[in-house]
Amino acid sequence: MAQVKERYVGQSVKRKEDAELITGQGRYTEDISIPGMLWMSVVRSPFANARIRSVDLSKARVMDGVVAAFSGKDLAGDWAAPMLMAWPVTEDIKNPPHWPLTQDIARYQGDGVAVVVAESRAAAADAAEAVEVDYEPLDPAVDMEAAIADGAPLVHEDIGTNKSYTWTLTNGDPDKVFADAPVVVKERYVIQRQIPNAIEPRAVLVQPSPAQGEFTMWSATQIPHIVRVAMTITTGIPESKLRIIAPKVGGGFGSKLQVYPEEALCLALAKRLGRAVKWVETRSENYLATHHGRDQIQEIEFAADEDGKIRGYRCRILTNMGAYLMIITPGTPLLGAFLYCGPYGGEAYHVEFTGVFTNTTPTDAYRGAGRPEATYAVERTMDALARRVGKDPVEIRRINFIPPFTEPTPSPGGLTLDSGNYAATLDRALELAGYEDLRKEQRARREQGTVKQIGIGFSTYLEMCGLAPSRVLSALRYAAGGWDAATVRLLPTGKVVVIVGTTPHGQSHVTTFAQIVADDLGVPVDDVEVLYGDTQLAPLGMDTYGSRSLAVGGVAVHRAAQKVVAKVRKIAAHELEVAEEDLEYEGGRFAVKGAPDRAKTVGELGFSAWTAHNLPDGLEPGVEETAVYDAQNFVFPYGAHICAVEVDTETGKVDVLKYVAVDDVGTIINPQVVDGQVVGGVVQGIAEALYEQAVYDENGQLLTSSMTNYEIPAAPDVPEIAVGRSETPSTTNELGVKGVGETGTIASPPAVVNAVIDALSPLGVTDIGRPMSPERVWRTIRDAKEGGAR
Amino acid sequence: MLRHISLTVNGTRHDADVEPRQLLVYFIRETLGLTGTNVGCDTSTCGACTVLIDGRSVKSCTMLAVQADGRDITTIEGMARNGDLHPIQRAFHENHGLQCGYCTPGMIMAAASLIEENPQLSEESVRMGLEGNLCRCTGYQNIVKAILAAAEEIRSSARVSSR
Ligand code: FES
Numbered sequence A: 001m002a003q004v005k006e007r008y009v010g011q012s013v014k015r016k017e018d019a020e021l022i023t024g025q026g027r028y029t030e031d032i033s034i035p036g037m038l039w040m041s042v043v044r045s046p047f048a049n050a051r052i053r054s055v056d057l058s059k060a061r062v063m064d065g066v067v068a069a070f071s072g073k074d075l076a077g078d079w080a081a082p083m084l085m086a087w088p089v090t091e092d093i094k095n096p097p098h099w100p101l102t103q104d105i106a107r108y109q110g111d112g113v114a115v116v117v118a119e120s121r122a123a124a125a126d127a128a129e130a131v132e133v134d135y136e137p138l139d140p141a142v143d144m145e146a147a148i149a150d151g152a153p154l155v156h157e158d159i160g161t162n163k164s165y166t167w168t169l170t171n172g173d174p175d176k177v178f179a180d181a182p183v184v185v186k187e188r189y190v191i192q193r194q195i196p197n198a199i200e201p202r203a204v205l206v207q208p209s210p211a212q213g214e215f216t217m218w219s220a221t222q223i224p225h226i227v228r229v230a231m232t233i234t235t236g237i238p239e240s241k242l243r244i245i246a247p248k249v250g251g252g253f254g255s256k257l258q259v260y261p262e263e264a265l266c267l268a269l270a271k272r273l274g275r276a277v278k279w280v281e282t283r284s285e286n287y288l289a290t291h292h293g294r295d296q297i298q299e300i301e302f303a304a305d306e307d308g309k310i311r312g313y314r315c316r317i318l319t320n321m322g323a324y325l326m327i328i329t330p331g332t333p334l335l336g337a338f339l340y341c342g343p344y345g346g347e348a349y350h351v352e353f354t355g356v357f358t359n360t361t362p363t364d365a366y367r368g369a370g371r372p373e374a375t376y377a378v379e380r381t382m383d384a385l386a387r388r389v390g391k392d393p394v395e396i397r398r399i400n401f402i403p404p405f406t407e408p409t410p411s412p413g414g415l416t417l418d419s420g421n422y423a424a425t426l427d428r429a430l431e432l433a434g435y436e437d438l439r440k441e442q443r444a445r446r447e448q449g450t451v452k453q454i455g456i457g458f459s460t461y462l463e464m465c466g467l468a469p470s471r472v473l474s475a476l477r478y479a480a481g482g483w484d485a486a487t488v489r490l491l492p493t494g495k496v497v498v499i500v501g502t503t504p505h506g507q508s509h510v511t512t513f514a515q516i517v518a519d520d521l522g523v524p525v526d527d528v529e530v531l532y533g534d535t536q537l538a539p540l541g542m543d544t545y546g547s548r549s550l551a552v553g554g555v556a557v558h559r560a561a562q563k564v565v566a567k568v569r570k571i572a573a574h575e576l577e578v579a580e581e582d583l584e585y586e587g588g589r590f591a592v593k594g595a596p597d598r599a600k601t602v603g604e605l606g607f608s609a610w611t612a613h614n615l616p617d618g619l620e621p622g623v624e625e626t627a628v629y630d631a632q633n634f635v636f637p638y639g640a641h642i643c644a645v646e647v648d649t650e651t652g653k654v655d656v657l658k659y660v661a662v663d664d665v666g667t668i669i670n671p672q673v674v675d676g677q678v679v680g681g682v683v684q685g686i687a688e689a690l691y692e693q694a695v696y697d698e699n700g701q702l703l704t705s706s707m708t709n710y711e712i713p714a715a716p717d718v719p720e721i722a723v724g725r726s727e728t729p730s731t732t733n734e735l736g737v738k739g740v741g742e743t744g745t746i747a748s749p750p751a752v753v754n755a756v757i758d759a760l761s762p763l764g765v766t767d768i769g770r771p772m773s774p775e776r777v778w779r780t781i782r783d784a785k786e787g788g789a790r
Numbered sequence B: 001m002l003r004h005i006s007l008t009v010n011g012t013r014h015d016a017d018v019e020p021r022q023l024l025v026y027f028i029r030e031t032l033g034l035t036g037t038n039v040g041c042d043t044s045t046c047g048a049c050t051v052l053i054d055g056r057s058v059k060s061c062t063m064l065a066v067q068a069d070g071r072d073i074t075t076i077e078g079m080a081r082n083g084d085l086h087p088i089q090r091a092f093h094e095n096h097g098l099q100c101g102y103c104t105p106g107m108i109m110a111a112a113s114l115i116e117e118n119p120q121l122s123e124e125s126v127r128m129g130l131e132g133n134l135c136r137c138t139g140y141q142n143i144v145k146a147i148l149a150a151a152e153e154i155r156s157s158a159r160v161s162s163r
């Protein structure tokens, strides 16, 4: 085994995963084919709410190439249970059954009503068109507030309400704090619905081995391990007979943190027909059938002193579930429930969430999941408070930050924070942004009355990630744990294999984990192979979401490598004929203290362990160690984002002039990868502020139904992002790492919106809806001018 | 009724009988088995399917296979020569111009065409030139950097070889 002196952690090692992806050799699910496989197509309801009177499959069944066709009722007997919902957030939550195909009523446009299976993709698509469904359209519940009013149409008749749950959290005595406070600001915000749009649509392929009763599923998923458990529950196929593989996955952003009906359907059909079955989502289908994100109405209040020091937080939130509760639909907003106080202090806290059913596509996690919503409410309200008490947005934040700490510290939301120096990231961001010059330019343009006005917006956020300590999850009523696992294996010829339970879809696990292990074992990073995404390969795993792969999975990788070191240390002591304590370990080499030439490398010791010719008594041959890590706490990244915009006051067009992101995500393993995550996330969040919104009409028809009318930004639409950081090690884990996958989408939307409001503040503008399309900005300006003239 | 076509893909001539309604992207992916070219949408919006046809970038989902009769096509699999990566591929790797990699083949092909048309690319012209290619992961910044770096490399090696 080659030995290296340099350390990899902290360096921008070029990605090991790139070679196949830049040459077209990466295999995504759609790229995998099995001879003789069949294609599935799903017949979907065109109505948001409709009774299914009958499903006529006769025309479809006789078409060329069609092998079979089934209605929801035909397959009813194939299910051992409905689709799994794993997060019943309250004891009395309403969770009506969600079947892979609906049997009686279609509850959203896109709800699966029937399936056809054919010899080719085209034949399956044609046959799906030929299925005749007799629908009786019913009044839909579309608007969330209307859905909870008396007499609203019900999404699920039998539960008698559109409220799924109400969840509350109280710390301190908010009623008293609010009654006593001299200043109370109250705001209302609408967080519009988003469509995640991973560029790879979903795809599923199931290959059965009928004689063995075994099934292999390839799926474009973030969560192969969770899919396996869920599929066993829904189909009744024993878990031991199911192998789930997530090959290359083309982005997820939460949308593939899901267990989908099409996975259950491909499995059930492969079982019935004894043949491989494949399904590939079209993009238009993705807009209807892949879960959406966000969609809240928030009422938030801060109680404060006259000088703007916050005493308490109070928030009431309506959160749209869509038509069914999917894997963590009800829990997703609660991932932000502890953060409606940002990085600020205070003595009282109360939040209340009501989950509402509507006849729309189900919602679930979308990059940030609950935390962007919380951050938006808090950062907008900070500016409202600043206006109210006559302070600058920088100053209001400074006086409210929890002071710097390196030991665990409580927050008003009830969290125990790991480490933080909030003012430091703000200072750095002000410096990078050239804040004073921006303000100067703003004043100059205001004096000149130019058409294009400048605004500066802030977001000093705090988030929690690294999902999650299993005991905390249990307290939150989540059905599974939040640990993760890794195995490190030494091969006889000196190479290292690492097998992990987390599953990448762009995050660079292969490189990052190899860097950690290469340092631990003192081997070249290219000698470390990282394998993932297969339940057969990695029996233990909880997959990838909630910025957990490094903060949980990476710690497991490090611990497994440390176990390897501990084992080969025994062999080193035996071969060098000294006690273990007499060995010094550095850079993959055990040397006798005081006699540095007497030494063995990890590679040599791995070979000894394999031959097993001369091992200490009782030591097992081979070196393969597994670690399972369950964190005791979350990790808490934070930072300061500053956005400068130019608003054309005649057209309403907003241009981002400058965007500075200064984040503290703890210890950095690979700076280039971290910057990539930050920039990608920030741009996605800017898109949420400026461009993206899923729009339904009053009949529950999705108007933004394809990539042509849902505005995903392209390269000319987004700015260059300036990235800075501080590095305050987390006290939660020994690597000191936090998480970086979601910081960008969590932090950026309020920075952009606050900037636009700041630009328009001379007109008296204090609020604007999102996304801030030119038309909306233009109307806001017009209304402000008319209001001012009155 | 199948139609006969004959075309060159990555330097190899192919003769095939195709369904008149088969899209070029599926001919490339499913008939030829070149799965590096991806499909990300059904509205010709995302650019994941971009290939070069007679040297110019084209979204291969906007064309029928029969329309490619007689044409010369390059896909991502044809970019590396004799095991050497194309400068654009290298630049994407060096500059971390990809995360999940799904948009990457299309981005690289679009970039090849951009550089071919205008070796003096600026940041702005790269961004404008990529208008038809969506990436959800990178925020485009490193893609733009990679293309500018590749353009520079191609320019300087052209200078060297023309000496
Ligand atoms: S697949 Fe061709 S543009 Fe999207």
Ligand code: FES
Binding pocket: A199, A250, A251, A506, B097, B098, B099, B100, B101, B102, B103, B104, B134, B135, B136, B137, B138
């Ligand atoms: S790298 Fe994932 S879509 Fe571009």
